[in-house]
Amino acid sequence: MRPAHGPRRPTAIVVGAGSTGSATAHDLVLRGFDVTVVERGEIASGTTGRNHGLLHSGARYAVKDPEAATECIVERDTLARIAPEVLELNGGLFVALDDAGAAYREPFLDACRTAGIGVRELTAAEALELEPALNPELRCAVEVPDGVFDPLHLCLAFLATATHNGARIRPYHEVEELVMRGATVEGAVVRDRCTGERLRLEADVVVNATGPWAGRIAGMAGLDVPVSPTPGVMVSVTGRLVDRVINRLEPPSDGDIVLPQRRTVVIGTSSWQVEDPDLIDIPADHVELMFRRGRELVPAIDRANERGVFAVARPLIGRPGDAGRELSRTFECFDHARDGVEGFVTISGGKTTTARAMAEKTSDVVCAKVGITAACRTSEVPLASYRAYRHA
Numbered sequence: 001m002r003p004a005h006g007p008r009r010p011t012a013i014v015v016g017a018g019s020t021g022s023a024t025a026h027d028l029v030l031r032g033f034d035v036t037v038v039e040r041g042e043i044a045s046g047t048t049g050r051n052h053g054l055l056h057s058g059a060r061y062a063v064k065d066p067e068a069a070t071e072c073i074v075e076r077d078t079l080a081r082i083a084p085e086v087l088e089l090n091g092g093l094f095v096a097l098d099d100a101g102a103a104y105r106e107p108f109l110d111a112c113r114t115a116g117i118g119v120r121e122l123t124a125a126e127a128l129e130l131e132p133a134l135n136p137e138l139r140c141a142v143e144v145p146d147g148v149f150d151p152l153h154l155c156l157a158f159l160a161t162a163t164h165n166g167a168r169i170r171p172y173h174e175v176e177e178l179v180m181r182g183a184t185v186e187g188a189v190v191r192d193r194c195t196g197e198r199l200r201l202e203a204d205v206v207v208n209a210t211g212p213w214a215g216r217i218a219g220m221a222g223l224d225v226p227v228s229p230t231p232g233v234m235v236s237v238t239g240r241l242v243d244r245v246i247n248r249l250e251p252p253s254d255g256d257i258v259l260p261q262r263r264t265v266v267i268g269t270s271s272w273q274v275e276d277p278d279l280i281d282i283p284a285d286h287v288e289l290m291f292r293r294g295r296e297l298v299p300a301i302d303r304a305n306e307r308g309v310f311a312v313a314r315p316l317i318g319r320p321g322d323a324g325r326e327l328s329r330t331f332e333c334f335d336h337a338r339d340g341v342e343g344f345v346t347i348s349g350g351k352t353t354t355a356r357a358m359a360e361k362t363s364d365v366v367c368a369k370v371g372i373t374a375a376c377r378t379s380e381v382p383l384a385s386y387r388a389y390r391h392a
Contacts, residue, residue, distance in 0.1 A: 009034040010370045011203040013188055015175050015217055018048035019151065019352040021209035022158035023359035023378070025167050028207075030381065031367055031374040035167040036201060037159070038190050040174035043389075044155040047211045047277075048352055050312035052234050052266040054245060054259055055079065055087055055147035056353040059094060059119070060252060062111035063104075068330045068354075069115040075354045076145065079154075082356075083383045086153040090260070092146025092245030093127055096139040097296060101249040105140060108249060118145055133241045133300050146245040148259055151352060156386035158355075164384055173199070178206065178220040178344070185221055185344040205366045208346040211315040212277035221341050225334055227348045229277040229313035232269035233286040235294070237304035241265050246297050254286075255293025264307050267294035277313035317349040331358045335365050343369070 012028050014021045017039035025037045039045070058072030080089060096102045105121075112119045120143040127141035128134055159169055172193040179187035179200065187202035208217045212229035240260050248256040254270045270286040287309055294301045317332050331350030336342075347362040360376045367374060 010205075010372065012036075012205045012207060012366060013038060013201055013203040014207045014209055015188065016046070016209035016211065016213075017043045017155065017159065017169065017171065018046050018209070018211055019044070019155055019158070019355035020211070020347055020350070020358050021207070022155040022162070023355040024207055024209055024347065024362050025169075026158045026162040027359045027363040027376060027378050028366060029162050029165040029167045030377050031363060031372060033366075035162065036203070037162075037167060037169045038173040038175060038188065038201070039169075039171045040193065042171055043159065043169075044152045046213070047312050047315060048151045048155060050310055051151060051352060052257070052259060052268045053148045053151055053261055054257070054353070055089075055149050056351065057092065057145045058115055058117050059092070059108075059112050059144040059146065060247060062115050062117060063107055064251060065330065066111065066115055069111070069117065071330060071350075071354045071357060073115060073117045073145075075357050076147070078356060078379050079149075079353070082379070082381065083154060083157050085385060086157055087147055087149045089145070089147045090244050092144045092247060093122070093131060094142045094144060094247045094249040095127065095134060095297060096141065096249040097135060097137065098139065102139045104250050105142065109142065112144065119143065131242050131244055131246065133298050134246065135297060135299055142249065146247075148245065148261060149352070153386040154352065156389040157383040160384040160386060160389040161381070163390065164388070175217060175220070178217075180221065183340055184342040204343065204370050206344050207362060207366060208344065209362070211348060212313040214315060214346050214348045218336075218346055221336065221344055223336055223339055223341060223344075225346050225348065226317055228316045228318040229274050230271055230316045231274055231277075231280045231311045231313045232271050233282055233290060233309065233311045234266050234268040235287060235290040235309050236261070236264050236266050236307040237301055238264055238307050239300075239304050241298050241300045241304065248297065255290050258294050258297050258301070265298070265301070265304075267291070267301065274313060280311050280313060282309060282311050315348045331361075333358070333361045333365050335369070337369070345369075
């Protein structure tokens with residue numbers, strides 16, 4: 001810790017209470033920071049709370065994005081140790097429906113094994129024995145250690161642990177401006193959206209963990225970050241038609257996954273880019289595509305009732321115009337000192353499965369900025385129950 005602080009704990013404001021912000025608050029508190037989290041809505045009310053809840057084994061990315069695949073399997077196993085309460089480790093199948101899918105099996109198996117992802121080859125009969133609702137015309141399948149999670153409960157578990165260790169959580173507090181002294185960010189002015197009260201919060205470091213809104217917060221400091229808001233449509237139908245995560249055995253594409261969430265299944269997802277993640281119109285043809293592609297994997301979807309249709313923007317690292325499916329699903333932490341602005345860090349990209357690793361990297365950067373050498377402990381510290389969460 002910096003000698004100039006004496007006994008004072010270094011302070012951090014984390015903007016955003018999705019999975020990355022929640023995990024970052026947990027990490028920084030364990031390393032000795034006095035942490036305040038501000039979130040303009042409810043916990044997990046942005047990208048995290050509106051994803052399909054896939055606990056990635058990394059298999060989905062093994063062929064085209066091996067870095068992201070390795071991140072996923074490591075973090076999947078870590079979450080299984082520290083947060084089993086919010087996970088369903090039900091496994092997954094990659095299913096070949098045609099000759100192209102069957103031909104993709106070998107490079108898929110090789111890439112998974114290289115990334116350290118456990119796989120098991122299945123015949124069509126073996127796959128149908130595990131999941132009778134699958135398309136009976138499937139050619140073959142591969143079993144992988146996918147799972148599902150409750151996105152809100154995961155965030156609440158991180159925050160329950162953080163608050164137990166002294167963090168303060170302020171939902172419905174929106175950042176209206178960053179407090180600047182010259183080229184240094186020293187805090188934020190936030191508005192309580194329930195009372196209208198404006199508060200000035202000061203900190204040694206402000207962490208921008210706002211996902212697809214990261215560019216908006218960074219712009220308050222005159223900065224630009226390469227985050228491309230990339231929505232995807234998901235459709236939920238009633239009935240737990242499958243017990244495992246069902247993926248198409250092919251490169252990632254639209255409508256290539258069906259996964260169970262409690263007594264429903266979710267079909268996802270499409271991909272396109274928008275300028276404003278708050279303004280997402282759901283294209284009717286994307287919804288139709290989800291149903292059509294979902295039925296090809298699980299024909300019983302044709303007889304299921306629609307439960308809901310939703311979309312949310314992924315915070316992919318890239319620039320407008322970059323092809324969404326070609327953008328990496330890995331993450332990046334930006335120390336804006338390199339842009340001439342001190343006291344400000346942005347974390348974006350990645351996915352909920354890798355939130356803990358994203359928080360670790362971010363916290364490493366924040367610690368270095370204030371001269372702290374405390375090691376990360378989040379891979380070993382069990383999370384409190386999400387039921388223990390109480391905000392200040």
